[in-house]
Amino acid sequence: MHTVPMIAIQDLRMMYDGRYVLQGIDLEAGKGQIIGYIGPNGAGKSTTVKIMLGLARGYTGSVSIFGRDIADGDPSYKQRIGYVPEVAELYETLTASEYLTFTGELYGLSAAAADYKASRLIEAFGLKDAYHSRMSTYSKGMRQKVLLISSLLHNPDLVFLDEPLSGLDANSMLIVKEILSRLAAEGKTIFYSSHIMDIVEKISSRIILINEGRIVADGHFSELQGLSEQGTLEGVFNQLTGFDRHEAIADEFVSIVQEVV
Numbered sequence: 315m316h317t318v319p320m321i322a323i324q325d326l327r328m329m330y331d332g333r334y335v336l337q338g339i340d341l342e343a344g345k346g347q348i349i350g351y352i353g354p355n356g357a358g359k360s361t362t363v364k365i366m367l368g369l370a371r372g373y374t375g376s377v378s379i380f381g382r383d384i385a386d387g388d389p390s391y392k393q394r395i396g397y398v399p400e401v402a403e404l405y406e407t408l409t410a411s412e413y414l415t416f417t418g419e420l421y422g423l424s425a426a427a428a429d430y431k432a433s434r435l436i437e438a439f440g441l442k443d444a445y446h447s448r449m450s451t452y453s454k455g456m457r458q459k460v461l462l463i464s465s466l467l468h469n470p471d472l473v474f475l476d477e478p479l480s481g482l483d484a485n486s487m488l489i490v491k492e493i494l495s496r497l498a499a500e501g502k503t504i505f506y507s508s509h510i511m512d513i514v515e516k517i518s519s520r521i522i523l524i525n526e527g528r529i530v531a532d533g534h535f536s537e538l539q540g541l542s543e544q545g546t547l548e549g550v551f552n553q554l555t556g557f558d559r560h561e562a563i564a565d566e567f568v569s570i571v572q573e574v575v
């Protein structure tokens with residue numbers, strides 16, 4: 315049986331200020347995949363995600379989500395998407411209860427249903443006592459949990475996350491990793507970016523490495539491992555992005571720090 319890919323991107327190119335930041339991306343993602351989308355700063359990760367979310371225009375090539383070209387003008391596919399951006403706007407004068415009820419309603423849930431679901435998810439994360447406190451009093455990890463809940467409240471089929479484990483303690487990380495793997499087992503597709511290579515190595519069912527707007531590696535960690543001598547994702551990353559200057563840069567940096575001026 316032919317199954318429609320959740321994401322299908324063909325020859326995606328995007329230019330900013332006369333320079334191509336995406337130089338022909340081709341990728342297909344099916345249900346149940348946890349895709350770690352990695353690459354150096356400025357490689358084009360956020361741009362790819364923004365295009366999929368319908369936030370960046372002017373690209374060439376085609377992008378289909380849930381089998382429909384997003385350029386067809388129908389934004390309803392966004393109802394089935396969850397998203398936590400890198401620098402997420404979290405209205406911190408609101409309580410988690412107010413914020414999550416509001417975001418749940420934006421996704422079409424009734425206020426009562428959103429509040430009911432959010433309160434149970436908050437409780438599952440161990441934050442019950444803080445549910446009615448202003449989020450300005452929250453720690454970084456607590457905020458991250460609220461953001462994660464807000465992206466999942468409407469039970470989306472495709473979830474985009476930027477640094478999903480950012481700010482979480484080791485125990486919370488374990489929980490969130492487990493949640494992501496269970497969501498994937500339920501057929502959800504998780505597309506996330508992270509710069510923390512040992513996390514990407516462990517939680518991804520597929521890793522896509524992008525460099526200067528092109529995909530330079532795509533596969534399970536076990537398939538990519540052989541591409542570097544060390545057999546680590548960090549090694550693969552350094553090797554395929556042509557980076558071998560860390561020692562020289564560190565030497566220069568420290569010697570400038572130590573200069574007496």
Ligand SMILES: Nc1ncnc2c1ncn2[C@@H]1O[C@H](COP(=O)(O)OP(=O)(O)OP(=O)(O)O)[C@@H](O)[C@H]1O
Binds near residue numbers: 331354355356360
């Ligand atoms: N709105 C914009 N206008 C002009 N240039 C942009 C814009 N957005 C991104 N760029 C440029 O496009 C390139 C790719 O940026 P992008 O944010 O996609 O990288 P990234 O891989 O997500 O990086 P990071 O790991 O630092 O988040 C960069 O050179 C960036 O300066």
